[in-house]
Amino acid sequence: SQTIHQWPATLVQPVGSPLSLECTVEGTSNPNLYWYRQAAGRGLQLLFYSVGIGQISSEVPQNLSASRPQDRQFILSSKKLLLSDSGFYLCAWSSRDRAPYEQYFGPGTRLTVT
Amino acid sequence: DQQVKQNSPSLSVQEGRISILNCDYTNSMFDYFLWYKKYPAEGPTFLISISSIKDKNEDGRFTVFLNKSAKHLSLHIVPSQPGDSAVYFCAARGRTSYDKVIFGPGTSLSVIP
Numbered sequence: 001s002q003t004i005h006q007w008p009a010t011l012v013q014p015v016g017s018p019l020s021l022e023c024t025v026e027g028t029s030n031p032n033l034y035w036y037r038q039a040a041g042r043g044l045q046l047l048f049y050s051v052g053i054g055q056i057s058s059e060v061p062q063n064l065s066a067s068r069p070q071d072r073q074f075i076l077s078s079k080k081l082l083l084s085d086s087g088f089y090l091c092a093w094s095s096r097d098r099a100p101y102e103q104y105f106g107p108g109t110r111l112t113v114t
Numbered sequence: 115d116q117q118v119k120q121n122s123p124s125l126s127v128q129e130g131r132i133s134i135l136n137c138d139y140t141n142s143m144f145d146y147f148l149w150y151k152k153y154p155a156e157g158p159t160f161l162i163s164i165s166s167i168k169d170k171n172e173d174g175r176f177t178v179f180l181n182k183s184a185k186h187l188s189l190h191i192v193p194s195q196p197g198d199s200a201v202y203f204c205a206a207r208g209r210t211s212y213d214k215v216i217f218g219p220g221t222s223l224s225v226i227p
Contacts, residue, residue: 032211043219044158044203051212059214090157096211100146100165103215105157 002027006091006106013113019064019078021109023091026072031093033074034103035066038088050074086113117141118206120218129227133191137204137218140185144206144216149178149189152201152220161202162189194225 003026013019025031035047046059048066056066063082067075074091088110092103119138127133137147145166150158164171164178164187171178177190191198204218 034215044217046214046217049214088155092157094211094215099209099211100148100163100207101211102148102160102163103150103158104160108155108157110155 002093002104004091004093004104004106006089006109008109009107010110011112013081013111015083015113016080019076019081019085019111021076021089021091021111023074023076023106024072025093028072028093028095030071031095032101033068034092034094035074035076036090036092036105038090040087044090048076081113083113086111116219118204118216118218120202120204120221122221123219124222124224126224126226127194129196129225130193133189133194133198133223133225135189135191135202135204135221135223137187137189138185139187139206141206141216142182142185143208145209146207147178147180147187148205148207148215149176150203150205150217151198152203158203191223194223196225196227199223199225 005024034049036044050056050068064078090108091106094101094103117140148163149161152158162173162176164180180187201220201222203220205215207213207215
């Protein structure tokens with residue numbers, strides 16, 4: 001069976017510090033990978049998605065970046081965090097084999113920028 | 115421009131009754147519609163989907179109805195249980211696995227015992 005891991009679960013970082021969130025998927029190959037953010041009381045905002053190693057599409061121009069160094073690894077980074085980067089970050093994967101290609105989400109990372 | 119709308123931010127229903135969550139969309143090119151359920155501090159979980167060529171899909175207590183002419187879909191939960199209390203997201207996507215998924219803002223359902 002497939003599983004998705006995200007870490008850390010919670011993170012408190014000062015403004016201006018760097019960020020690295022990691023997501024890995026097990027039990028599947030060649031998945032589509034996604035990073036979402038949910039601000040307090042808001043919906044899911046798609047930040048990045050990837051259809052393959054090194055292939056990243058950015059949905060929201062901001063101080064975040066993403067990388068996919070391996071097939072089942074997706075990393076969200078920032079060189080300098082802003083207060084507005086606080087939120088709940090979710091990684092997700094979807095298969096390409098069968099419609100409706102539903103997404104499976106990780107447990108999330110609660111980021112608080114102080 | 116919000117392509118997927120959930121106009122009710124919250125809904126309260128008595129245990130045992132029917133919960134109806136609504137969703138509207140603007141893009142007639144969507145091919146699949148999906149519902150996700152999310153508890154606080156957890157990732158969303160996939161509930162049920164429907165293809166644009168169908169008008170109903172049922173899975174246990176959950177049924178999704180699609181009205182393409184009105185660009186409207188709804189999720190029915192019967193009977194509602196306290197464990198159904200969560201935020202429900204409607205989502206839509208195109209035909210291929212490369213298409214993005216567009217999420218609505220969510221509806222918070224409270225099932226009152």
